[in-house]
Amino acid sequence: MALLRVKNMTHFFGGLRAVHNYDLEIEPGQLRGLIGPNGAGKTTIFNLITGIYQPTEGEILLNGKSLVGLQSYQIAAQGICRTFQTLRLWRHMTVLDHVKLARYSKIHYGLIGAFFGTGQRHREEAESEKMAYDLLEMVGIGHVADQVVINLPYGVQRRVEMARALASEPQLLFLDEPTAGMNPEELVEMMEVIRRVRDELGLTIFLIEHRMKVVMDLCETIQTIDFGELIAEGTPEEIRSNPRVIDAYLGKEGIV
Amino acid sequence: MEVQEKPAPPAEAIAEITFLAKVRYFGRAQYKSQLAPIPLLGWLCGTLLAVVIEQVVGYPLARALGLPGIPGLFGLRIMLAPLTPLFGVLSGDVPDLLSGLRMMPNEFVLIPSAVAYVFLVYVLPTLAVARLSASLANRVAKQLLDRFPLWVSLIVHLGLFYATMHLWGGISAYRILILRYILISVILTLSLNLVNGYMGEFSCSHPGFMALGAYGASILTVLLFVNDDVFGAPLLPPALGPFIFPLTLIAGGLLASVGALVVAIPSFRTRGDYLAIISLAFMFIVKSLIENLEIIGGPRGFMNQPKWANLPTVFGWVAICVWVIYNFTRSTIGKAMCAVRDDETAAGAMTVNTRRTKMVTFLFAAFWAGVAGGLFAHVIGYINPGTFGVYKLSEILAMVYLGGLNSVVGSIAGAAGLQLLMEVLRPLQLWKWIVIPLLLIVLMIRRPIGMFAFTEVKIEDLLQPRQVPGKER
Numbered sequence: 001m002a003l004l005r006v007k008n009m010t011h012f013f014g015g016l017r018a019v020h021n022y023d024l025e026i027e028p029g030q031l032r033g034l035i036g037p038n039g040a041g042k043t044t045i046f047n048l049i050t051g052i053y054q055p056t057e058g059e060i061l062l063n064g065k066s067l068v069g070l071q072s073y074q075i076a077a078q079g080i081c082r083t084f085q086t087l088r089l090w091r092h093m094t095v096l097d098h099v100k101l102a103r104y105s106k107i108h109y110g111l112i113g114a115f116f117g118t119g120q121r122h123r124e125e126a127e128s129e130k131m132a133y134d135l136l137e138m139v140g141i142g143h144v145a146d147q148v149v150i151n152l153p154y155g156v157q158r159r160v161e162m163a164r165a166l167a168s169e170p171q172l173l174f175l176d177e178p179t180a181g182m183n184p185e186e187l188v189e190m191m192e193v194i195r196r197v198r199d200e201l202g203l204t205i206f207l208i209e210h211r212m213k214v215v216m217d218l219c220e221t222i223q224t225i226d227f228g229e230l231i232a233e234g235t236p237e238e239i240r241s242n243p244r245v246i247d248a249y250l251g252k253e254g255i256v
Numbered sequence: 257m258e259v260q261e262k263p264a265p266p267a268e269a270i271a272e273i274t275f276l277a278k279v280r281y282f283g284r285a286q287y288k289s290q291l292a293p294i295p296l297l298g299w300l301c302g303t304l305l306a307v308v309i310e311q312v313v314g315y316p317l318a319r320a321l322g323l324p325g326i327p328g329l330f331g332l333r334i335m336l337a338p339l340t341p342l343f344g345v346l347s348g349d350v351p352d353l354l355s356g357l358r359m360m361p362n363e364f365v366l367i368p369s370a371v372a373y374v375f376l377v378y379v380l381p382t383l384a385v386a387r388l389s390a391s392l393a394n395r396v397a398k399q400l401l402d403r404f405p406l407w408v409s410l411i412v413h414l415g416l417f418y419a420t421m422h423l424w425g426g427i428s429a430y431r432i433l434i435l436r437y438i439l440i441s442v443i444l445t446l447s448l449n450l451v452n453g454y455m456g457e458f459s460c461s462h463p464g465f466m467a468l469g470a471y472g473a474s475i476l477t478v479l480l481f482v483n484d485d486v487f488g489a490p491l492l493p494p495a496l497g498p499f500i501f502p503l504t505l506i507a508g509g510l511l512a513s514v515g516a517l518v519v520a521i522p523s524f525r526t527r528g529d530y531l532a533i534i535s536l537a538f539m540f541i542v543k544s545l546i547e548n549l550e551i552i553g554g555p556r557g558f559m560n561q562p563k564w565a566n567l568p569t570v571f572g573w574v575a576i577c578v579w580v581i582y583n584f585t586r587s588t589i590g591k592a593m594c595a596v597r598d599d600e601t602a603a604g605a606m607t608v609n610t611r612r613t614k615m616v617t618f619l620f621a622a623f624w625a626g627v628a629g630g631l632f633a634h635v636i637g638y639i640n641p642g643t644f645g646v647y648k649l650s651e652i653l654a655m656v657y658l659g660g661l662n663s664v665v666g667s668i669a670g671a672a673g674l675q676l677l678m679e680v681l682r683p684l685q686l687w688k689w690i691v692i693p694l695l696l697i698v699l700m701i702r703r704p705i706g707m708f709a710f711t712e713v714k715i716e717d718l719l720q721p722r723q724v725p726g727k728e729r
Binding site (some may be wrong): 050 | 580588597598603608609616710
């Protein structure tokens with residue numbers, strides 16, 4: 001059974017049809033890409049699946065259970081976590097707090113623990129702190145754990161977002177342009193991190209990306225959308241030679 | 257290769273720079289070698305001894321220095337008193353500037369005495385004891401932390417602090433009153449900081465919650481324990497009173513939380529200025545509601561509360577409040593407040609239930625405002641609805657922003673600082689309300705985020721022994 005299944009999803013912003021009859025099926029362990037020109041509706045699709053917008057029509061099923069109508073925090077707690085295209089970090093908080101906070105749904109000590117500092121709270125906080133440090137090491141930023149996030153370089157902030165998304169123990173990770181604005185060096189490191197995350201944690205990853213090198217290198221299957229509609233789906237080779245994709249996105253000269 | 261010689265700066269400039277640098281360096285070096293190694297325990301012992309000295313020799317010393325009595329608030333009012341005739345000129349109480357000036361010298365004489373008193377009784381003993389006992393205090397602090405759980409050390413420190421406060425307040429009823437008002441302000445400021453600082457909303461209804469708590473608790477205590485004209489004979493034996501009193505305070509706090517629910521339900525559906533408007537309206541609604549309820553005295557106020565909010569009771573409640581709020585802000589559930597403030601969408605996407613977070617924080621803050629109100633009502637045994645208006649609101653808001661958002665220490669410092677300032681400036685009468693806002697404006701220009709915004713002091717770090725530099729490693 002597919003891990004995530006989206007059927008005939010359509011979304012309108014007022015009179016504008018942003019997404020039309022979008023279908024998606026992700027099997028566990030896949031690394032998939034989503035490409036398309038600017039304004040094609042890629043981020044809208046992410047926002048719809050993760051509950052930030054509610055789709056006008058269509059079905060979204062995670063492990064066979066419908067996600068339509070749930071709040072974004074409920075969807076995240078069920079196992080879909082994401083990063084954002086423009087960084088959405090909490091500017092006054094430290095790196096460690098970012099990662100620990102994403103374990104909010106795994107915290108069970110309740111308000112009594114929060115107010116009076118029970119033993120259960122100390123155990124759970126210590127556990128989530130240990131896990132947070134492990135994750136920070138994994139994405140290679142363990143040394144900045146105590147720093148306030150706003151003071152860090154851009155590439156590091158991107159990794160904080162990544163570690164934060166991983167801390168909620170998702171089954172499915174959505175990455176919205178994980179390499180946007182990075183220099184070539186940071187780019188290579190980020191690709192390495194994405195691969196490591198997939199291999200070590202066995203995660204399923206769905207990513208939006210504009211850099212063809214990243215998408216073609218990383219992804220096993222790629223979807224292309226244009227004006228909110230799916231125009232092609234297939235392996236990197238198929239996508240590269242698909243005339244509709246070349247027409248809409250890659251350009252006639254052939255970039256790759 | 258040619259080496260170009262730089263023109264040497266003028267000699268006077270060097271002398272000036274080096275002199276300033278020397279002073280600064282000397283100051284820092286002195287601080288590092290003399291004061292930095294003193295742990296909190298040492299400071300507390302120092303202040304305790306200072307107030308003991310005041311108990312013993314305070315009055316004779318003050319008389320010997322020519323003061324009319326022991327200065328109430330560190331002699332600050334005596335130092336400001338000479339200014340009052342000048343303000344009297346401004347407000348028309350004193351006919352002209354000349355007679356105002358003529359009235360001054362009389363008062364000036366007392367200033368050196370007040371300074372000497374403060375130095376001899378407070379500064380000198382505190383510094384001497386803290387410095388001399390530093391190594392012993394360090395050892396004791398270390399033993400306390402090593403041998404016992406954290407709370408033992410905490411209780412010892414709190415005990416010393418309370419003893420200091422108790423002895424200092426023991427000099428006059430005025431001091432005890434001020435101390436209790438400061439402590440109550442700490443609860444109010446800290447709880448408002450949860451909403452306005454940690455959660456980043458803007459709530460104006462704290463005086464309303466305070467009023468609900470004050471009236472709720474007062475009605476209960478008067479109904480249960482006092483023979484009152486309106487409520488009749490006491491329902492329970494008055495001897496039980498002090499034991500039931502905490503429960504009535506909690507009941508008042510819960511009543512305030514219910515009030516908060518009324519504000520929260522419509523205003524937390526969205527973000528923005530709605531909360532500010534709705535909460536402001538709520539404050540006025542509560543005030544006019546009470547003014548129109550004849551059974552609880554209407555605008556004349558409500559009296560006959562037993563004066564159970566003595567210094568130890570208030571101190572106990574403040575200690576509990578600070579501890580609980582400190583715990584809350586450091587838990588993942590509490591840090592969710594900050595995430596909601598900084599980026600609500602991201603918080604939602606990271607499994608944080610944002611609506612619940614906002615509701616819990618707001619109700620929690622209102623609860624403590626209610627408790628503070630209940631304590632306030634039992635300090636002098638009288639409340640009236642006029643107290644819980646815009647003045648109170650601006651006072652609490654000023655304390656929060658003066659101390660700094662998002663900081664427990666900041667709230668404590670802000671509350672104590674502003675409350676003291678208002679007391680000290682009382683001789684200026686109405687001009688107080690011009691001087692204090694001006695001071696706040698200056699502060700906002702010089703330091704827009706407040707004194708201690710976004711600084712977190714961990715209790716564990718505070719209680720640690722300080723290593724003497726150079727001795728260790």
